[in-house]
Amino acid sequence: xxxxxxxxxxxxxxxxxxxxxxxxxxxxxxxGYEKLDEKEATSSLHNALQSLNASREGQVRILADWxxxxxxxxxxxxxxxxVFIESNLGTVTMENLDTDIxxxxxxxxxxxxxxxxxxxxxxxxxxxxxxxxxxxxxxxLTDGERQNETVSGIVMLPAGPMVIGSAPxxxxxGSGPVIGRFMIGTYLDAAHIAQAASVSSPTxxxxxxxxxxxxxxxxxxxxxxxxSALVITTRNSTALSTYVLIDDIYGNPALVATAxxxxxxxxxxxxxxxxxxxxxxAVIALVGSLVFILIDRYVLRRLSIxxxxxxxxxxxxxxxxxxxxxxxxELTDVAVAFNQMIRTIDEGQKDIAESRQYLDRIFSxxxxxxxxxxxxxxxxxxxxxxxxSMIGLLRxxxxxxxxxxFFCPAQSGECPVADxxxxxxxxxxxxxxxxxxxxxxxxxxxxxxxxxxxxLLETFIDHxxxxxxxxxxxxxxxxFRNLAENTxxxxxxxxxxxxxTYVSPQVSRYGFTPEELKGRSFVSLVHPQDRRxxxxxxxxxxxxxxxxxxxxxxxxxxxxxxxxxERSNILYDGxxxxxxxxxxxxxxxxxxxxxxxxxxxNRKLNLMNDITRHDIINTLTGLLGTVDMAMDPSQExxxxxxxxxxxxLAVTIQKQIEFTRxxxxxxxxxxxxxxxxxxxxxxxxxxxxxxxxxxxxxxxFEVFADPLLEKVVYNLIQNALSYGEHVRTIRFTEEISxxxxxxxxxxxxxxxxxxxxxxxxxxxxxxxxxxxxxxxREILAITGITIQEKGIYGKGARFEMILPKGGYxxxxxxxx
Amino acid sequence: MPNPQILIxxxxxxxxxxxxxxxxxxxxxxxxxxxxxxxxxxxxxxxRPDLVLMDIxxxxxxxxxxxxxxxxxxxxxxxxFVTSHSDGNTLHRAKEIHPDGFIKKPFSxxxxxxxxxxxxxK
Numbered sequence: 001x002x003x004x005x006x007x008x009x010x011x012x013x014x015x016x017x018x019x020x021x022x023x024x025x026x027x028x029x030x031x032g033y034e035k036l037d038e039k040e041a042t043s044s045l046h047n048a049l050q051s052l053n054a055s056r057e058g059q060v061r062i063l064a065d066w067x068x069x070x071x072x073x074x075x076x077x078x079x080x081x082x083v084f085i086e087s088n089l090g091t092v093t094m095e096n097l098d099t100d101i102x103x104x105x106x107x108x109x110x111x112x113x114x115x116x117x118x119x120x121x122x123x124x125x126x127x128x129x130x131x132x133x134x135x136x137x138x139x140x141l142t143d144g145e146r147q148n149e150t151v152s153g154i155v156m157l158p159a160g161p162m163v164i165g166s167a168p169x170x171x172x173x174g175s176g177p178v179i180g181r182f183m184i185g186t187y188l189d190a191a192h193i194a195q196a197a198s199v200s201s202p203t204x205x206x207x208x209x210x211x212x213x214x215x216x217x218x219x220x221x222x223x224x225x226x227x228s229a230l231v232i233t234t235r236n237s238t239a240l241s242t243y244v245l246i247d248d249i250y251g252n253p254a255l256v257a258t259a260x261x262x263x264x265x266x267x268x269x270x271x272x273x274x275x276x277x278x279x280x281x282a283v284i285a286l287v288g289s290l291v292f293i294l295i296d297r298y299v300l301r302r303l304s305i306x307x308x309x310x311x312x313x314x315x316x317x318x319x320x321x322x323x324x325x326x327x328x329x330e331l332t333d334v335a336v337a338f339n340q341m342i343r344t345i346d347e348g349q350k351d352i353a354e355s356r357q358y359l360d361r362i363f364s365x366x367x368x369x370x371x372x373x374x375x376x377x378x379x380x381x382x383x384x385x386x387x388x389s390m391i392g393l394l395r396x397x398x399x400x401x402x403x404x405x406f407f408c409p410a411q412s413g414e415c416p417v418a419d420x421x422x423x424x425x426x427x428x429x430x431x432x433x434x435x436x437x438x439x440x441x442x443x444x445x446x447x448x449x450x451x452x453x454x455x456l457l458e459t460f461i462d463h464x465x466x467x468x469x470x471x472x473x474x475x476x477x478x479x480f481r482n483l484a485e486n487t488x489x490x491x492x493x494x495x496x497x498x499x500x501t502y503v504s505p506q507v508s509r510y511g512f513t514p515e516e517l518k519g520r521s522f523v524s525l526v527h528p529q530d531r532r533x534x535x536x537x538x539x540x541x542x543x544x545x546x547x548x549x550x551x552x553x554x555x556x557x558x559x560x561x562x563x564x565x566e567r568s569n570i571l572y573d574g575x576x577x578x579x580x581x582x583x584x585x586x587x588x589x590x591x592x593x594x595x596x597x598x599x600x601x602n603r604k605l606n607l608m609n610d611i612t613r614h615d616i617i618n619t620l621t622g623l624l625g626t627v628d629m630a631m632d633p634s635q636e637x638x639x640x641x642x643x644x645x646x647x648x649l650a651v652t653i654q655k656q657i658e659f660t661r662x663x664x665x666x667x668x669x670x671x672x673x674x675x676x677x678x679x680x681x682x683x684x685x686x687x688x689x690x691x692x693x694x695x696x697x698x699x700x701f702e703v704f705a706d707p708l709l710e711k712v713v714y715n716l717i718q719n720a721l722s723y724g725e726h727v728r729t730i731r732f733t734e735e736i737s738x739x740x741x742x743x744x745x746x747x748x749x750x751x752x753x754x755x756x757x758x759x760x761x762x763x764x765x766x767x768x769x770x771x772x773x774x775x776x777r778e779i780l781a782i783t784g785i786t787i788q789e790k791g792i793y794g795k796g797a798r799f800e801m802i803l804p805k806g807g808y809x810x811x812x813x814x815x816x
Numbered sequence: 817m818p819n820p821q822i823l824i825x826x827x828x829x830x831x832x833x834x835x836x837x838x839x840x841x842x843x844x845x846x847x848x849x850x851x852x853x854x855x856x857x858x859x860x861x862x863x864r865p866d867l868v869l870m871d872i873x874x875x876x877x878x879x880x881x882x883x884x885x886x887x888x889x890x891x892x893x894x895x896x897f898v899t900s901h902s903d904g905n906t907l908h909r910a911k912e913i914h915p916d917g918f919i920k921k922p923f924s925x926x927x928x929x930x931x932x933x934x935x936x937x938k
Contacts, residue, residue, distance in 0.1 A: 614873060617900035618828050621922035625834025628925075632841075649830065 004292075004300050011288040018284055026273045033269040038232050041242040041261035045230075048200035049244060049257055052163075055192065059165045059184060060152050062097055067150075067167035067182035068174050076104060076169055076180040079112045089113060091122050100162065101131060103183040104169070107147075109139040112180060130158060131185075138166050138249065139181055147178050153249025154188070161188040161206060161255055201259035209245065209253045218243055223253060235260055238267065302331050306338060313342065368461045369431075373403045375418045375447065375454040390441075390462060392433045406432055407443070407458070417445045417456055428463060440464050490585040493571060498522050498538050501580065509587075511557025527553035527561060534566075542578060545570050551588070560806045563592035589806065593704060594670035597782040601667015601706075604778055612660050616653055623649040663775060666708060671783045673702040673809065674709050676743065680732045683713040692721060695731040698743065701810045703803060706782040715772040716745045716799055724749020724797065739802055746791060746798040757789045783807055820936055821847035823865040825856040825883065826898070827875050831921075835869065835898075835928075842929050853878030860887050867935055869919075872899040872910060881906075885913045894935040898923065 001009070066072055075084045094102055094117035103114035115124040116131065127135070134155055152165035164185035168178040186192070188206055197204035207213055209222070222229045222245040235241040239260045248254035309323035322339045326332070363370060369387030373380055380399055388395050391406055398406075407429065408415070416422040424445040431439045441460040448457050484491045484504040491504040500522055503514045517525075526534045530552035537548045550566045568583025623646055629635050630642035677698040684694035694717060703709065713732075720727050727749035735742045752760060761777045773787075780787050784804040791798035822844045826832045829851075836846050847865045850856040853874050860868065868887055872880040884895040894916035899906070910918075916935035919927050 614900045617921045618831060621900070622828065622830030622834055624922045625838065626830065629834065629837050632837075635837075645830070 003303065004296060007292060007295055007300075011292055015284055015288060019281065022277055022280060026277065029273060030266060030269055033265040034263070036265040037240055037261065037263045040265070041232055041240045041259070042230060044200045044261050045204075045242045045244055045257060045259050046200075048196040048204045048259060049246070051196040051199050052188075052192075052257075055186070055195075056152050056163050056165070059099075059163060059186065060150060060167075062099075062184060063150055063152075063165045063167035063182060066184075067169045068172055069169075070172045072104065072169050072182060073171055073179060076106055076112050085113075089115070091117060091124060094124070095119075095122070097184060098186060099184040100187050101127065101135075101164070101183070101185040103127070103135050103185075104180060105135070105139055105183070106180040107178065109136050111135065134164075135183060138164065138183065148176075151249060154246060154254055155185070155249055156208060156254050157187075159187060161208075162186060163188060164249065197259075201261055203258075203260040205258050206246075207256050207258060209256050211256070214243070214256055214258075222256060234263075238263055298327075298329075299331065302327070306331075306335060310338075368459050369441070371403065371458045371460075372450065373418075373456040373458060375456050378402050378404060378415060378418060381455065387460070390431060390433075390439060390460075403456075403458070417447065429460070431460065440467055442466075488587070490587075491583075492522070492585065493580060493582045494522050494538075495580040496542065496578065498535075498581075510554065510562065525554050527555055529553070538581065541568065541570065541581060545578070554585075562587055562589045562806065564588060590671075590673075590704070593783060593807075597671045597706065598667055601782055604781075605664060605667065608660070608663050612656055612663075616656050619649050619652050619656065623653070663778070666706060666775070666779050667782050669707045671704055671706050673704050674707075676701065676703045676709075679710045679713050683710060683717055686714060687717055687721065690721060692727050692747075693729050695729060697731065697733045699734060699810075701734075701808055703743075703785075704783050704807045704809075705785060706779050708779045712776040712779050712787075713745075715776045719772060720745075720747040720749060720797060724751075726750065727796075735800075740805070741803045741808055743801045743803065744798060745801070746796055748796045751791045751793040751796050752789050753793050760789060761787070819843055819845040820866040820932070821845050821863070822932070823847055823856065823859055823863070823868045824849045825851075825853070825868060825874070825880065826871040827851040828871075831871075838923075838925050838928055839869075839932075842925060842932075844932065852876040853880065853883030856883050857886055860891050860893060864891065865893060867916075867932060868893055868895045869932075870895050870897055872897050872906060881909050881913065884910075884915060888913060888915075894938060896931050896935050 071084055071088070075081055089102065094100075094115075099117065100119070101114070101116050104112045105114075106112055111127070111132065114127045114132075114135065116127055117123075118125055134157070138151065138155070148168050150165065150167040152163070155162050155164050162185045164183065166181050166183045168176075169180040169182050170176050170178055193204060193206060209219065214222075218231050218233065221231045222243055225231075225245070229245040231243040233241045233243075239262050241258060241260050244257045245253050246255040246257055306323060323335050323342075363384045366384065367386055369390050370384040371380055371387050372382040380401055380403055383391075383395060383398050385395075388398060391398060404415075414420070417424055424443055427443050429441055429443040431441045433439060440463040442463045443458060443460045445456050445458045448455055485506070487504075488506065490506045491502075492500060492507075493502040495501050498521055500517045500520050503517050505514055507514060507517060523531050523535050523538070534550060534552055537550050540546060541548050547567070547569045552564065552566070553561050554564055555561060565586045565588045566583055567586075568581045571579045571582045573579050626642050626645045626649065630639045630646065635642065677696060677700055680694070680696045680698060684696065687694065717730055720730050724747050727747045730745065730747045733744045733746075735744050761773045777787050780801060784807060786802045788800050788802075789797060790800050822839055824832055824835050824839070824846060826835065826849070832849055832851075836849070839846055847863055848859045850859050851874070853876060856868065856870070857878075859865075868884070870880045870884050870887075874880045874883070880897065880899075884897065887893055887895055895913075896917035896919055897910055897915050898919045898921060899910070900921040916938055917931040919931050
C-alpha cells in the first residue's frame with residue numbers, strides 16, 4: 001500500500017472511530033434524557049394517585065365527622081328516629097358528601113341504615129346483595145381489637161372500583177363504647193378519573209389488574225413488585241406507558257393505574273444531537289480533506305522527490321549528487337541525512353574497495369595456505385598462491401577440483417566439517433601432493449557463507465620444519481633429562497624471587513624430593529652462616545647478569561651439613577628478559593673434608609717436625625756430651641759406661657727417626673670412606689695367632705677417615721694384647737648416645753689407671769715406643785674423630801671413638 | 817774470687833749430666849739442679865745462684881720462659897736459655913723477657929763459656 005493510500009485509510013479510519021464514538025456518546029446521552037422522560041412519567045402518575053388519595057382522605061374526614069357524633073350514636077340506638085333520618089339521611093346529604101353508598105351498622109354488622117344513591121335520578125335505593133356482602137366483609141375487618149380503627153380503600157365491584165371507608169360510631173367527644181360503624185363509598189367513575197387526570201395525564205386510566213388490556217409481561221412485573229409496583233414501557237417512539245399497581249382494602253392487588261406520557265426530553269435531545277452530529281461530520285470531513293491535502297503537499301510530494309533521487313542513484317547516478325527538497329523542516333533534515341548517508345555509503349564503498357584490496361594482498365602474500373571450498377560439492381573455488389605453491393600445481397589445475405584429492409583423500413564423503421559438522425582447529429594433518437608425496441600441515445577449517453553459498457575456509461601451514469624442531473627438542477629434552485638424572489650433580493632453576501622451579505632428582509641424596517622443594521626458597525637450604533653471602537650473590541647475579549661460582553654449605557633434611565660448589569647463570573626468555581637462574585650444584589663435601597684433613601695433617605706434620613727435631617737435638621746434645629765425657633782422660637774409668645749410654649742414645653735417635661717415617665704417613669693420602677667392619681675383620685686376622693677373641697659387632701657402615709684407620713684398629717688390638725695382662729676378649733661395637741655416634745673398642749683386661757687415661761695418648765708414654773696411641777689419636781683427628789679411654793681400671797679398657805656428623809654413612813646414603 | 821754458682825734447670829737427665837760435667841770442667845760451681853719451672857723458682861728463692869741455665873721446653877705447668885721471667889723479675893738473676901727450639905713463636909716469647917744469653921743445643925764447652933761470661937759481665 002502506498003503512503004498516500006495509507007494516510008487516506010488512516011483518515012477514514014479516524015473518521016469512523018470519531019463517528020462511532022459520537023454515536024456511542026449520543027446513545028449514552030439519550031439514555032439520560034430517556035431517564036428524564038421516565039421520571040416525568042412516574043411523577044405524572046404519582047400526581048394522579050395523590051389526587052385519588054386526596055379523595056380518599058376527604059372521605060375519611062367525612063367518616064370521622066359522621067361517626068363521632070352523638071346523633072349518629074343515638075340513631076343506632078334508635079333507628080327509627082325520623083328527625084335524624086329526615087335531617088341527615090336524604091339525597092341531599094349523599095349529593096353533598098359525593099358518595100354512592102351510605103351505611104350505618106351495629107357492632108354485629110347488622111345494617112341499621114343503608115342506601116345507595118342514584119346520581120342520575122337523585123334518589124335512594126336499597127343496597128344490593130353484593131354491596132351488603134361487601135359491607136359485612138368490611139365490618140369484619142374491624143372486629144375485636146380493631147374496633148376503634150377507621151379503614152379506607154378500594155373495593156372492586158361489578159359496577160367498577162369503589163373507594164369505601166368505615167369508622168367506629170362514638171359520642172361526639174370520641175367516648176364510647178363503640179356501638180356501630182359508619183360507612184360511605186364512592187365509585188371511581190369517569191368524573192373522578194378525569195379529575196385525577198387533570199393533575200397528571202389525560203390518558204390516565206384505572207384498569208383491573210386482570211384486565212386483558214394489560215399485557216401478561218407487564219402484569220407479571222407488577223405482581224412481582226407489589227405493592228405499589230411501578231412499570232414503565234416504551235409505548236412507541238413518542239410516548240412512554242406507566243403502570244402502578246393499587247391494592248384493595250383487603251391488601252390484595254386489585255387495580256392498575258396507567259397513563260401515557262410523551263417522550264419530550266428524549267425527542268428534543270435526539271433532534272439536537274442529530275443536528276450537531278451532522279455538523280460534526282461535515283467538519284471532520286473538511287478537516288480530514290484539508291489534512292490530506294497538506295500532507296500530500298508538504299510530505300508526500302517531497303518524499304517523492306527523495307524517492308526519485310534515490311531511484312536516480314540506483315539507476316547509476318553519481319553518489320556525490322545531492323538531493324534537494326527545499327524548506328527547513330524535518331524532511332529537509334531527512335534530505336541532508338540522506339545526502340550524508342549517501343556520502344557515507346560512498347566513502348564506505350571506497351573503504352570496502354580498499355579493504356578488498358587489503359584482503360587480496362593478505363590472501364596473496366600470507367605465508368599460510370588458504371583454500372575456499374564449496375561445502376556442498378567439496379570443490380575448491382579459490383586458493384591463494386601459498387597454497388598453490390604447497391600443493392605444487394597450477395592454480396587452474398586446482399580450482400574446481402575436489403578437495404579430497406589433496407586433503408583427507410581416504411575420507412571422501414566423510415568430511416568431518418561438511419558432512420559431520422565437526423570443527424577442525426589447529427589439527428595436524430597431511431597434504432597430499434601430486435605424485436603422492438605428503439606434507440605435514442596444521443589445518444584449521446571453519447564454515448562461512450560467501451555470497452549466499454555455504455563454504456569452508458581451510459587454512460594450513462607447513463608443519464614439517466616445526467615437526468623436525470619438535471623432534472629435535474624432544475631428543476634434546478631427553479638428553480637433558482638423561483644428563484640431569486645421571487650426573488652426580490644437582491641441576492636446578494630458580495625464579496626471579498629465588499624460589500626453586502626445578503631441581504633434578506639427585507637432590508634426594510639430601511633427603512628431599514624434587515616435588516617438595518618446588519616453590520621453596522633456595523636460600524632456606526643454605527647454612528645460616530652462608531645465607532647472606534649467597535643471597536647477595538643471587539641479587540647481584542640477577543642485577544648484573546654476572547655469573548657466579550659459589551662455595552657454601554647446605555643443610556640436609558637430617559640437619560647434616562654438606563659443602564657444595566654452585567655454578568649458575570641467568571635464565572632468559574625469548575625477549576632477553578631474565579626469568580631467574582639455572583645452575584648446577586656439585587657436592588664437594590668429601591673434597592672439602594680431604595682438604596681440611598690435609599691442611600690439618602700439614603699443620604700436625606710441621607708441629608711433629610719441630611717436636612721430633614727438638615727431641616733428636618736433645619738426644620744428640622746428650623750423645624755428643626757423653627762422647628766428650630768418654631774422651632775425657634779423667635773419665636777413662638767410666639768410658640764403658642759412657643759408651644753404653646752413647647749406644648742407648650743412638651738407638652733413641654734411631655727410634656725418633658723411625659717415628660718420623662710413620663708419622664709422616666699421616667695425612668699424606670686423602671681421607672676416604674672405609675668399611676669399618678671390614679677393617680676390624682682384617683686387623684683381627686693379623687692377630688689370628690693369639691688366644692684373644694676379637695669380636696666384631698659393627699654393622700655395615702662406612703667411616704670417613706685417613707687411610708691409616710686400619711693402623712688405629714691394629715694399635716688398639718695390639719695395646720690390649722700388650723698391656724691388658726689377662727685380656728681374653730676384645731669387642732668392637734657401635735653406640736649412639738647424646739655425645740653422638742661412637743665406635744667402641746673394649747677388652748676384659750686390667751684396664752687403664754685413672755691418672756693415665758689421658759697420658760696414654762701423649763707422645764713417648766708407654767712401655768714400648770710410646771707412640772701407638774699418640775699416633776692413633778692424630779690419625780683419627782685428621783677427620784674430626786675423637787678418641788678417649790673410658791674404661792674402669794681393673795675391669796678392662798674401653799676406647800670410645802666419637803664420629804662427627806657427616807663422618808659416617810650407611811650403604812643407602814652413599815652419594816654420587 | 818769464688819767460682820760463679822750456676823743452677824741447671826733441665827728435665828732430660830742425660831743433658832743435665834753433660835751440662836754439669838762441662839760446667840765443672842770450665843770452672844763453674846753447680847749449686848743446684850731442677851727439672852721443672854716450679855722447682856727452679858723454689859731453689860732460686862733459697863740459694864740465690866749467680867746464674868741460671870734454663871731449658872725452655874720444660875714439662876709441667878710452667879715452662880722455661882715463664883720460670884725465667886719470674887726469676888729475672890723477682891730476683892734479678894741472669895738467665896741463659898738453653899734450647900733446641902728455633903720456631904719463631906718460641907723465640908719471640910723468649911726474647912720478650914730479655915734473657916742474658918742463648919745457647920743452642922747441641923752445645924760445646926765454648927758455647928757455654930762465652931755465653932756464661934757475657935751474662936755474668938752484664
